[in-house]
Amino acid sequence: MRRPRWQQEGNEPDYRFSLANERTYLAWIRTGLGLLAGGVALDQFAADPQARPLFAVVAVGLAVSAAILFGIAYLQWRAAERALRHGRPLPAKAAVPLLASSMCVVALVLAAAVAM
Amino acid sequence: MSPQDPGLQAQRTALSWRRTALAVLANAALMLKAGSQPGHGLLLPLGVALLASSALMAAQGHRRERALLLGEPKSPSARSLRWAAILLMFVAGAGAASLVAVDPAARAEEPTRLQRGSPCLHAVPGESERCPAPAAPGP
Numbered sequence: 061m062r063r064p065r066w067q068q069e070g071n072e073p074d075y076r077f078s079l080a081n082e083r084t085y086l087a088w089i090r091t092g093l094g095l096l097a098g099g100v101a102l103d104q105f106a107a108d109p110q111a112r113p114l115f116a117v118v119a120v121g122l123a124v125s126a127a128i129l130f131g132i133a134y135l136q137w138r139a140a141e142r143a144l145r146h147g148r149p150l151p152a153k154a155a156v157p158l159l160a161s162s163m164c165v166v167a168l169v170l171a172a173a174v175a176m
Numbered sequence: 177m178s179p180q181d182p183g184l185q186a187q188r189t190a191l192s193w194r195r196t197a198l199a200v201l202a203n204a205a206l207m208l209k210a211g212s213q214p215g216h217g218l219l220l221p222l223g224v225a226l227l228a229s230s231a232l233m234a235a236q237g238h239r240r241e242r243a244l245l246l247g248e249p250k251s252p253s254a255r256s257l258r259w260a261a262i263l264l265m266f267v268a269g270a271g272a273a274s275l276v277a278v279d280p281a282a283r284a285e286e287p288t289r290l291q292r293g294s295p296c297l298h299a300v301p302g303e304s305e306r307c308p309a310p311a312a313p314g315p
Contacts, residue, residue: 078251123272
């Protein structure tokens with residue numbers, strides 16, 4: 061498959077690092093898939109009509125987070141790949157605090173919904 | 177890459193692709209199951225799209241494994257990773273939109289009898305005196 065220009069600049073990185081980067085991308089994709097499955101499942105299994113509106117909001121939020129995470133997965137892979145090719149330090153991962161804080165919010169909202 | 181590669185990088189990377197294809201497959205099954213519920217029909221085409229993505233990902237894993245084992249181990253083309261991300265972003269975004277679209281309708285169809293803590297929630301109507309059968313509709 062033809063490579064974009066930025067993938068031909070710099071030096072071909074050590075394959076151990078670039079394959080680790082590829083696996084990290086796939087791990088983020090799987091994390092997003094987990095969020096998406098959680099959202100669909102929450103929408104399905106929330107049978108209590110009184111709890112449903114809040115559950116539906118969380119389900120939609122999870123699906124939207126999954127979409128954002130899929131985009132971030134690619135952007136982070138590309139940033140790391142660029143850094144590897146030019147021998148620069150790896151960029152900071154913005155998705156880690158973002159994911160942790162949003163999952164914290166989801167867990168607290170669900171806890172409140174269950175307790176209500 | 178020789179089989180002596182101490183980290184078995186090629187196998188790990190190919191297995192990672194397979195695992196991801198399986199995760200997409202699980203999502204497809206869930207999406208198709210959810211889409212078969214009343215009011216959730218918009219999820220059905222998304223489930224089919226995920227099914228196709230799962231097959232594409234499995235094929236990509238196979239291609240990556242061959243490229244890594246037989247040829248020079250190199251990072252993948254940015255294009256394949258970008259398309260995988262875009263496809264999944266579309267499915268997740270459309271899934272969120274259809275959950276927004278169908279939820280109020282599906283909720284409205286649910287009988288109001290199913291209130292929280294109601295003894296009728298899991299009982300067959302009419303079988304218990306606490307849970308009388310709904311009145312027959314008038315003539």
